[in-house]
Amino acid sequence: MSCPALIDFEASCLPEYGQSYPIEVAIARIDGESRAWLIRPLEAWRHWDWSEEAEKLHGISPEMLRKEGLPAGQVLEEMAxxxxxxxxxxxxxxxxxxxxxxxxxxxxxxxFAVNFLGEYLMRHNFARPQVVAALEAAKLRLPKEHLAREDAKRLALVVKLLLEGQEAE
Incomplete structure (x- = not known):
């Protein structure tokens, strides 16, 4: 089984600091496959906000986006x-x-629609202690945070561990 998929974005700034735009996105499926894309900002976002605080968290600079970012249309197509x-x-x-x-x-x-993970967990009747245990186990395996690929992979691992635990019962 490869579904569901988990998505995570990094952005130009934290919402409390202004008008942010997506700069990196990653999607991970529970089969372990994942993809990540740096997004070259659209011209329309040129005057939107950028915060050094967010840059320190995710390590992505405007220069990196200019050099390594992919065209937004290509990213959207590849994601789909x-x-x-x-x-x-x-x-x-x-x-x-x-x-x-x-x-x-x-x-x-x-x-595609992006659904709230909490709804998935509730629909599958996972109890809070199960979710906490799976999250702790996933954090031990994938400790880096604020990197879209790692965050998406960690969320996918949480779901995979929960589903595997459900099958074992």
Whole structure:
């Protein structure tokens, strides 16, 4: 089983510091496959906010985006292909917002819905202690935070551990 998929974005600044835009996105499936993309900012975002605090957290600079970032349209297309028929989940509403912002900036439809991970966990009747244990185990294996690929992989691992635990019962 490869689905569901988990998504995580990094952004130009933290929401409390201003108008942010997506700069990196990663998607990880529970089969262990993952992809990450640096997003070259759209011209429309040129005057939006950038914070050094966020840059210190994720380690992505404007220069890095100019040199290594992919065109936003390419990122959106590759994301949609990678997701395929999987349902997509995130641990924060902001991830859905940044996907919408990316699509709208391209005047493209949002390629898939981003659902709240908590709903998935509740629908599968995972108890809080199970979720906490899976999260702690995933953090031990993937301790780096504020890197989209690592964050998405950690969330996918949490779901995988929970599903494996459910099968073992």
């Amino acid at each position: 292909r990678f997701v395929g028929d999987c349902e997509v989940y995130a641990d924060a509403d902001l991830d859905a917002y940044w996907l919408e912002l990316l699509a709208h900036g391209l005047k493209a439809p949002v390629p």
